[in-house]
Amino acid sequence: STQTRALKYSSLRSTGLRVGQVLLPGDQFFCEAEETLSLSATARRDTAVCGPGLRRSGDRVLVCVGGLLRHKAPNVFWVQSHSKRYVPAKGECVIGIVTAKSGDVFKVDVGASELASLSYLSFEGATKRNRPNVQVGDLVYAQFLVANKDMEPELVCIDGAGRANGLGVFGSGGLMVKVSLGLVRRLLAPGSELMADLSGLFPSEMVLGLNGRVWVKSSSVQQTLILSNLLQSCETLSPDQRRALFHRVKQGTL
Amino acid sequence: MKDTPLSNCERDFLLKAIEEKKRLDGRQTYDYRNIKITFGTDYGCCFVDLGKTRVMAQVSCELVAPKETRPNEGILFFNIELSPMASPAFEPGRQSELSVKLNRQLERCFRNSKCIDTESLCVVSGEKVWQIRVDVHTLNHDGNLMDAASIAAITALCHFRRPDVSIQGEEITVVSAQHSTVCLIYCTSNLDPCEREERVMDGLLMIAMNKHREICSIQSSGGIMLLKEQVLRCSKIASVKVSEITELISKALENDKKARKAGERCGFAESMPQERITALKMDETPVEMKNVTEKAEDIVKKYEAPPQSVPSPLVPAPGVGQVGQGQQNSWGLEEEDGESEEEEEMVVEDQPKNKLDQGECCK
Numbered sequence: 165s166t167q168t169r170a171l172k173y174s175s176l177r178s179t180g181l182r183v184g185q186v187l188l189p190g191d192q193f194f195c196e197a198e199e200t201l202s203l204s205a206t207a208r209r210d211t212a213v214c215g216p217g218l219r220r221s222g223d224r225v226l227v228c229v230g231g232l233l234r235h236k237a238p239n240v241f242w243v244q245s246h247s248k249r250y251v252p253a254k255g256e257c258v259i260g261i262v263t264a265k266s267g268d269v270f271k272v273d274v275g276a277s278e279l280a281s282l283s284y285l286s287f288e289g290a291t292k293r294n295r296p297n298v299q300v301g302d303l304v305y306a307q308f309l310v311a312n313k314d315m316e317p318e319l320v321c322i323d324g325a326g327r328a329n330g331l332g333v334f335g336s337g338g339l340m341v342k343v344s345l346g347l348v349r350r351l352l353a354p355g356s357e358l359m360a361d362l363s364g365l366f367p368s369e370m371v372l373g374l375n376g377r378v379w380v381k382s383s384s385v386q387q388t389l390i391l392s393n394l395l396q397s398c399e400t401l402s403p404d405q406r407r408a409l410f411h412r413v414k415q416g417t418l
Numbered sequence: 419m420k421d422t423p424l425s426n427c428e429r430d431f432l433l434k435a436i437e438e439k440k441r442l443d444g445r446q447t448y449d450y451r452n453i454k455i456t457f458g459t460d461y462g463c464c465f466v467d468l469g470k471t472r473v474m475a476q477v478s479c480e481l482v483a484p485k486e487t488r489p490n491e492g493i494l495f496f497n498i499e500l501s502p503m504a505s506p507a508f509e510p511g512r513q514s515e516l517s518v519k520l521n522r523q524l525e526r527c528f529r530n531s532k533c534i535d536t537e538s539l540c541v542v543s544g545e546k547v548w549q550i551r552v553d554v555h556t557l558n559h560d561g562n563l564m565d566a567a568s569i570a571a572i573t574a575l576c577h578f579r580r581p582d583v584s585i586q587g588e589e590i591t592v593v594s595a596q597h598s599t600v601c602l603i604y605c606t607s608n609l610d611p612c613e614r615e616e617r618v619m620d621g622l623l624m625i626a627m628n629k630h631r632e633i634c635s636i637q638s639s640g641g642i643m644l645l646k647e648q649v650l651r652c653s654k655i656a657s658v659k660v661s662e663i664t665e666l667i668s669k670a671l672e673n674d675k676k677a678r679k680a681g682e683r684c685g686f687a688e689s690m691p692q693e694r695i696t697a698l699k700m701d702e703t704p705v706e707m708k709n710v711t712e713k714a715e716d717i718v719k720k721y722e723a724p725p726q727s728v729p730s731p732l733v734p735a736p737g738v739g740q741v742g743q744g745q746q747n748s749w750g751l752e753e754e755d756g757e758s759e760e761e762e763e764m765v766v767e768d769q770p771k772n773k774l775d776q777g778e779c780c781k
Binding site: 261263273275299301302303335336337338339340379385386388389392393 | 420422423424425426427428429430431434435438440442443444
């Protein structure tokens with residue numbers, strides 16, 4: 165979640181933060197000031213957009229997650245960290261497991277600290293008489309409608325126009341694995357090499373949830389197992405090692 | 419905290435994989451995961467890694483008054499702690515069903531096998547005997563805690579040095595563990611289940627055996643019906659595995675003894691030299707790939723490369739490319755030269771032959 169904060173330029177550059185530097189929780193974050201500040205010009209107020217990992221307290225910006233500082237022009241800063249624990253954010257698509265039906269609402273486990281609720285009516289073509297066919301233990305691909313730290317998270321399986329658009333119940337026959345959040349984001353990045361390499365191996369279907377859950381299905385049990393193991397090992401492989409490994413897999417000499 | 423529930427799709431997949439004799443991480447049906455044994459600085463402390471499952475055992479001793487019914491024997495006390503560090507399903511404080519079950523199994527396994535000679539623990543008959551206490555702490559739960567706990571307990575007992583007290587002074591002697599007893603767990607015809615496989619299983623057969631091929635205890639829970647042949651087969655496999663594991667334990671003990679004699683620094687911190695904050699280490703898992711080559715080639719042969727939807731462009735003049743010939747202008751306007759028309763967008767449809775608007779595409 166990004167929050168826009170107005171920051172005054174500080175002429176003190178005591179820590180001299182660089183992009184790509186390791187930051188630890190509790191460090192203070194300074195905007196990079198310009199080289200020279202002319203005294204005659206009026207004091208400008210510049211906005212810096214603070215992304216995940218940076219939080220404002222009083223008139224300082226503190227780092228609250230350990231990781232590397234990242235920057236996107238012109239003024240977006242965030243801290244990139246390796247994490248597996250998901251925190252719900254509005255608009256993100258996740259894979260959930262239905263744990264209970266209570267009244268008009270399904271309780272769905274998304275790997276966060278609370279169970280999210282998914283209403284019966286938030287499926288395509290669902291009415292009070294025409295209930296969707298969802299059982300306890302099913303996998304659903306849904307989007308967060310409400311996700312903040314003060315309220316219970318809510319999921320929906322339709323988009324703004326009422327169409328399913330890929331969301332909904334799925335998952336007969338595949339395997340679901342848990343990976344780190346960073347790996348999923350790498351896979352979903354446009355033009356991702358990782359994704360291209362993986363999809364070039366076997367014909368397969370994949371559903372990627374931003375909560376770190378990935379569902380894989382291929383034409384046989386063995387291929388599905390191979391794909392899921394490769395996916396989990398991609399976290400710790402450098403691009404060269406990964407290409408070498410995939411090459412061996414394609415030749416069947418693994 | 420609640421553990422993540424097992425979805426129907428995972429359960430179906432795991433059962434199907436078991437039917438086809440495939441394990442999640444590429445092992446064979448009767449394969450164990452990698453066992454790693456490390457020792458701490460004190461005698462009697464050891465860590466056991468069974469794949470990702472990790473437990474620690476610590477042995478300590480104390481002089482107490484013996485039981486009235488057995489004045490000549492020492493006391494052995496086993497305790498398994500399921501700490502919340504191991505799994506989100508373990509809650510602190512409360513004695514859960516699983517912890518009671520594990521404790522009972524461990525006690526039964528070691529007491530019945532008489533692997534420790536309790537009479538040698540007696541100091542003064544009827545007044546003072548040694549009480550040996552084994553505490554096993556679970557650090558990470560990835561399935562098969564029972565095996566890891568039993569390996570850790572017996573290794574810690576073998577590693578432990580009990581102080582020998584006599585009237586003159588103190589000497590150190592080794593607690594004699596006569597034979598190592600190791601438990602093995604089977605579930606739905608798979609050996610050493612990992613956590614997800616454990617959740618899917620209906621029943622469990624536990625065989626505790628020592629290296630002299632004597633069965634110390636057998637336990638079956640979950641109410642599955644077992645055939646005679648299955649039990650016999652399991653016990654045969656158990657004897658093979660037990661001898662492997664016993665060898666591993668004795669090798670680890672020897673290595674540690676050598677290291678201590680040579681004066682090297684030993685202990686838990688020394689056994690992990692590679693740890694850095696940014697290092698993510700994962701062991702290689704051998705995933706079986708044998709049948710896949712033929713299938714992959716078949717698939718590749720069946721599907722040809724997708725046909726090019728656009729024929730290759732012509733270059734009528736440098737810097738200008740033309741794709742397609744263009745057709746009769748149907749707008750009723752005056753016909754202009756093809757090259758002077760400037761249409762930025764080129765509409766390309768799936769049918770490869772026709773319907774390409776005349777246009778220029780700039781390189």
